[in-house]
Amino acid sequence: MSQYQNVLVAIDAQQDDQPALRRAVYLNQRLGGRIKAFLPIYDFSYEMTTLLSPDERASMRQGVISQRTEWIREQARAYLDAGVEIDIKVIWHNRPYEAIIQEVLAHQHDLVLKMAHQHDRLESVIFTPTDWHLLRKCPCPVWMVKDQPWPEGGKAIVAVNLASEEPHHDGLNQKLIRETVILAEKVNQTEVHLVGAYPITPINIAIELPDFDPSVYNDAIRGQHLVAMKALRQKFLDW
DSSP states (O other): OSOOEEEEEEETTOOOHHHHHHHHHHHHHHHEEEEEEEEEEEHHHHHOOOTTTTHHHHHHHHHHHHHHEEEEEEHHHHHHHTTTTEEEEEEEOOHHHHHHHHHHHTTTEEEEEEEEEEEETTTTEOOHHHHHHHHOOSSSOOOEEEESSTTTTEEEEEOOOSOOHHHHHHHHHHHHHHHHHHHHHHHTTTTEEEEOOOOOOOHHHHHOTTOOOOOHHHHHHHHHHHHHHHHHHHHHHHH
């Protein structure tokens, strides 16, 4: 069975277009599996309505959930009509990233897709606090999606850590490369590149030791990282 058979799409409640859902359908057409469109919502004003009984507040919350569920269904109408299996789930939760992580754990989702917001003035991608929490804490891979189609002949970069002596970093490097290569082969034969960074000469050493040659130090560090990078790449050349 292919990877990414149980995808969760974090729906953006602030706009009608859903690039993350579009990307999930794109993957589904190539990998199969199921998609869940998931939206945690919360409005503090409903909790502050003291004139209403708990049952009335619960009914109001359920009404909002039902409205949002139907709204998502309309967003996904073309996909549903085309036969794409999309589950829709809306819950009441005041911490979106916690709700997403709980859903991932409860239903063994193997990939989360979420839209990254574009800042028109800076022409750069902006990550929200929810995004950062997901990237740090989500137990499965998180794919931040821009509002652009996956390019033909595109390239994927895998950032690896070659500076650490901790053995778990080597395992993580290999896992990142392995999963990227598998996915790249199934998505337009995307070309995979490795990138690593190495530290330059500490400023205090260059100042305190006049005879110290920073260029020699930098060349030596670069050479070590290059050898390590080639050794890591070699493991996947015939893979």
